[in-house]
Amino acid sequence: TGVVVLISGSGSNLQQLLDAAASGDLPAPIAAVISNRADAHGLERARRSGVPAIALPHGNYANREAYDAALQQEIDAHKPALVVLAGFMRILSEGFVQHYAGRMLNIHPSLLPAYRGLHTHQRVLAAGDSEHGCSVHFVTPDLDAGPLVMQARIPVLPDDTEHSLAARVQREEHRIYPRVIRWFLQGRLTLTQGVPRFDGRPL
Ligand code: GRF
Numbered sequence: 001t002g003v004v005v006l007i008s009g010s011g012s013n014l015q016q017l018l019d020a021a022a023s024g025d026l027p028a029p030i031a032a033v034i035s036n037r038a039d040a041h042g043l044e045r046a047r048r049s050g051v052p053a054i055a056l057p058h059g060n061y062a063n064r065e066a067y068d069a070a071l072q073q074e075i076d077a078h079k080p081a082l083v084v085l086a087g088f089m090r091i092l093s094e095g096f097v098q099h100y101a102g103r104m105l106n107i108h109p110s111l112l113p114a115y116r117g118l119h120t121h122q123r124v125l126a127a128g129d130s131e132h133g134c135s136v137h138f139v140t141p142d143l144d145a146g147p148l149v150m151q152a153r154i155p156v157l158p159d160d161t162e163h164s165l166a167a168r169v170q171r172e173e174h175r176i177y178p179r180v181i182r183w184f185l186q187g188r189l190t191l192t193q194g195v196p197r198f199d200g201r202p203l
């Protein structure tokens with residue numbers, strides 16, 4: 001039961017989840033928040049909501065496998081139904097991702113499959129795209145390439161900057177991520193044989 005949220009920074013998406021949990025809009029609690037950066041503001045947000053806030057700095061581990069093993073142990077101590085990546089800025093090893101197959105979600109600031117990876121707003125502007133947005137997907141070992149669950153689109157406006165795009169995309173993230181997470185916790189959203197399903201129907 002419950003959700004473990006992984007973050008690295010500000011945690012504005014986390015805040016939406018904390019608020020949703022507090023107002024009874026999530027059918028399960030936020031069990032813990034874990035950050036690979038001790039100074040992540042999101043840890044403070046968790047503490048303010050009375051949620052266990054755990055710093056697990058990656059610098060203390062010899063390699064990715066050692067870190068991911070420690071992270072897995074920390075997560076599994078809370079026995080979560082779902083692991084939520086909310087601005088967790090680390091590549092995860094294949095074994096770690098397989099361990100949470102079908103129960104780990106990510107949000108990415110682009111209309112996937114376009115613009116996997118970093119600096120999406122900058123790349124959208126450089127390409128002269130007329131549309132941009134964000135995507136929620138199940139996590140698979142291929143970075144930002146797991147099965148899509150939901151996207152939100154915004155128009156790119158003539159005077160947009162990286163900053164203005166980031167702000168408008170985030171507003172959409174805050175709208176769609178809690179909704180998808182609620183569906184998952186309600187049992188309406190599943191990943192069955194690699195196919196995301198909503199109320200039993202393939203998406
Ligand atoms: C979001 O833009 C998300 O798409 C990306 O990292 C950012 C996290 O922002 N993966 P925040 O920490 O939730 O404010």
